[in-house]
Amino acid sequence: MAGVQVANVSRSFGAHKALDDVSIDFADGGFYALLGPSGSGKTTLLRQIAGFDFPDSGRIAIGGESVERVPVEKRRIGMVFQNYALFPNMSVADNVAFGLSVRGEPKATIATEVQRALDLVQLGKLGGRRPHQLSGGQRQRVALARAIVTKPRVLLLDEPLGALDKALRVDMQIELKRIQREIGITTIFVTHDQEEALTMSDRIGILRDGRLVQEGPPEEIYDRPQSEFAATFLGDANILRGDATGSGIKLPDGTTIAASTGASVPAGAKASCAVRPERIRISTGATTSDPANANTLKGRVSKRIFAGNNSTYFVERDGQTLKVIVQNTGTERLAEGQPVVLTWSPDSTVLIAA
Amino acid sequence: MADQLAIGSRRGLKPALPLLLPAYLWLTVAIFLPLSAMFFFSFMTDLPLAGKEWSFTLGNYAAFFSQSLYSRLLLSSLRLGLEVTLWCVVIGYPAAYVLAKVLKGRSREAIFLLVILPFWSNGLVRIFSWAMVLREGGILDTALNAVLPFKINIDLMYSYPAVIIGLVHSYVPYMVLTCYLTLQAIDDSLIEAGRSLGASRRQVLWRVIIPLSMPGLVAGAALIFVPVVGSFMEPRILGGRTGTFYGTVIEDQFVAVFNWPLGAALSFILLAVVLIILALAAPVLRRTG
Numbered sequence: 001m002a003g004v005q006v007a008n009v010s011r012s013f014g015a016h017k018a019l020d021d022v023s024i025d026f027a028d029g030g031f032y033a034l035l036g037p038s039g040s041g042k043t044t045l046l047r048q049i050a051g052f053d054f055p056d057s058g059r060i061a062i063g064g065e066s067v068e069r070v071p072v073e074k075r076r077i078g079m080v081f082q083n084y085a086l087f088p089n090m091s092v093a094d095n096v097a098f099g100l101s102v103r104g105e106p107k108a109t110i111a112t113e114v115q116r117a118l119d120l121v122q123l124g125k126l127g128g129r130r131p132h133q134l135s136g137g138q139r140q141r142v143a144l145a146r147a148i149v150t151k152p153r154v155l156l157l158d159e160p161l162g163a164l165d166k167a168l169r170v171d172m173q174i175e176l177k178r179i180q181r182e183i184g185i186t187t188i189f190v191t192h193d194q195e196e197a198l199t200m201s202d203r204i205g206i207l208r209d210g211r212l213v214q215e216g217p218p219e220e221i222y223d224r225p226q227s228e229f230a231a232t233f234l235g236d237a238n239i240l241r242g243d244a245t246g247s248g249i250k251l252p253d254g255t256t257i258a259a260s261t262g263a264s265v266p267a268g269a270k271a272s273c274a275v276r277p278e279r280i281r282i283s284t285g286a287t288t289s290d291p292a293n294a295n296t297l298k299g300r301v302s303k304r305i306f307a308g309n310n311s312t313y314f315v316e317r318d319g320q321t322l323k324v325i326v327q328n329t330g331t332e333r334l335a336e337g338q339p340v341v342l343t344w345s346p347d348s349t350v351l352i353a354a
Numbered sequence: 355m356a357d358q359l360a361i362g363s364r365r366g367l368k369p370a371l372p373l374l375l376p377a378y379l380w381l382t383v384a385i386f387l388p389l390s391a392m393f394f395f396s397f398m399t400d401l402p403l404a405g406k407e408w409s410f411t412l413g414n415y416a417a418f419f420s421q422s423l424y425s426r427l428l429l430s431s432l433r434l435g436l437e438v439t440l441w442c443v444v445i446g447y448p449a450a451y452v453l454a455k456v457l458k459g460r461s462r463e464a465i466f467l468l469v470i471l472p473f474w475s476n477g478l479v480r481i482f483s484w485a486m487v488l489r490e491g492g493i494l495d496t497a498l499n500a501v502l503p504f505k506i507n508i509d510l511m512y513s514y515p516a517v518i519i520g521l522v523h524s525y526v527p528y529m530v531l532t533c534y535l536t537l538q539a540i541d542d543s544l545i546e547a548g549r550s551l552g553a554s555r556r557q558v559l560w561r562v563i564i565p566l567s568m569p570g571l572v573a574g575a576a577l578i579f580v581p582v583v584g585s586f587m588e589p590r591i592l593g594g595r596t597g598t599f600y601g602t603v604i605e606d607q608f609v610a611v612f613n614w615p616l617g618a619a620l621s622f623i624l625l626a627v628v629l630i631i632l633a634l635a636a637p638v639l640r641r642t643g
Binding site: 147 | 551562
């Protein structure tokens with residue numbers, strides 16, 4: 001096992017900057033998600049760490065050893081591909097054995113290790129099957145067993161759950177996490193699914209246009225996004241834009257919004273505030289239960305979407321639509337068109353420099 | 355799913371008949387009938403032309419077994435087929451690999467055009483242009499002597515290598531095309547997966563790419579081996595006196611000696627031998643593929 005350090009890595013394809021001065025420290029034994037929209041450079045970064053492609057500049061180290069010019073077959077990494085990339089001409093056991101067999105390990109060792117890896121992914125009895133005889137979830141497990149049987153220093157996963165249906169995906173998330181904990185391998189996981197990133201990883205790196213936007217534990221990024229992009233890409237957020245006042249912002253219509261977390265922006269500069277939809281209270285009028293310093297906005301319900309355990313309200317105010325998510329307690333049922341008051345705490349308001 | 359497919363195919367045959375019929379009619383008229391006639395001829399003592407007497411005989415087939423010349427020629431033709439097929443693999447497979455896995459876009463189209471160009475030119479023209487290149491004082495000889503500081507004589511004309519060169523040139527596109535199709539269907543991520551597991555490029559080639567492209571290699575080999583064993587044009591023009599092969603002997607029976615029954619019998623022996631070889635090779639190839 002080993003940590004991975006990526007320092008100032010840049011990579012261009014023609015005029016397109018796929019990676020622009022990216023630095024991330026992947027801790028030993030951690031589960032790290034690289035999150036971003038398509039074209040953000042997350043897969044390019046993974047391929048640099050794997051060694052399929054070399055950076056134009058910057059340094060990549062695995063376990064303290066510089067590897068940025070070492071080809072993939074010498075890096076001792078394990079990789080799970082988006083389409084699993086199982087060898088169709090080999091049985092499941094031969095697929096898993098491949099990495100050990102090209103190294104020239106003795107046959108008996110290979111057989112034991114392959115069985116152990118297949119047992120770990122709970123496919124102990126399917127070694128004799130061909131990949132095309134397996135379901136998507138089983139192929140996924142074979143790919144994982146094949147990647148870890150060689151005892152790599154790092155496990156790289158390129159959108160491994162993307163091809164599975166929702167229910168299976170949730171199962172595999174739990175399974176993947178269990179196996180990762182069991183063998184304690186440093187894992188880097190590329191995904192565009194924010195929920196997957198939130199539920200599975202110890203740390204998340206958000207990429208956009210080849211740059212690292214923000215990096216940290218899921219809670220930290222969710223609660224204290226440093227940019228509008230991070231706020232809206234990881235989870236839902238209402239963004240209010242205005243001029244910084246020193247302790248919040250003043251909206252164009254004069255309303256002030258207090259924010260007690262986030263960046264410190266000098267008064268007068270452009271800034272915005274992010275509020276999560278589930279942190280906002282929606283009511284027909286201000287009630288005494290709200291603290292005196294609560295932020296308050298008036299609006300009108302334009303739409304309500306009922307989703308069983310919760311409802312999403314879209315509230316129109318001053319040309320902007322705000323989203324509010326309310327747990328279904330059986331009491332709050334606001335009609336479309338109804339004037340409402342939105343209140344939330346300054347603690348739930350994150351100030352973001354424009 | 356399986357049920358639906360079964361229903362589909364049961365219902366599918368009758369409406370498909372109008373689509374199949376032209377091809378089968380054509381095959382019947384163009385191949386089956388003449389071939390049957392030839393098969394009939396092969397058991398005759400003489401052609402029933404100009405009121406000649408004829409009767410049934412097995413003598414034409416017996417001739418093959420009584421004269422060692424025919425089986426020797428057949429063996430040398432089989433060797434020729436094997437060698438040409440091998441050279442086509444050696445030359446065609448790497449080219450197909452580069453076309454399928456390395457080149458992209460316009461450069462791929464340009465190289466592809468060069469590969470299939472032999473198809474667009476007349477076979478005879480192709481062979482005679484090789485004759486110009488290979489003979490003494492020809493293009494190859496002159497060019498090499500113009501470059502090299504010492505005098506060498508290149509006269510490949512009327513030799514076994516000339517026959518091989520001509521045949522490989524004619525048939526290598528088949529190998530390139532069949533291998534290109536199978537190689538192109540191999541997902542690049544399989545190659546990457548192999549390398550991520552610590553395999554060198556060479557190991558990935560032998561353990562992943564070649565086994566997966568076996569169907570293309572086999573198809574190409576069959577497409578080349580069969581006609582080369584019976585070939586007569588290239589051996590005759592480029593091989594001259596050394597270019598006597600099984601195919602040229604068959605041709606002689608039809609166009610020079612006018613012993614059609616013997617020519618027909620020799621052809622069917624060739625057909626039988628080729629079919630036996632393919633049948634023997636099939637299980638072996640299926641296992642590797």
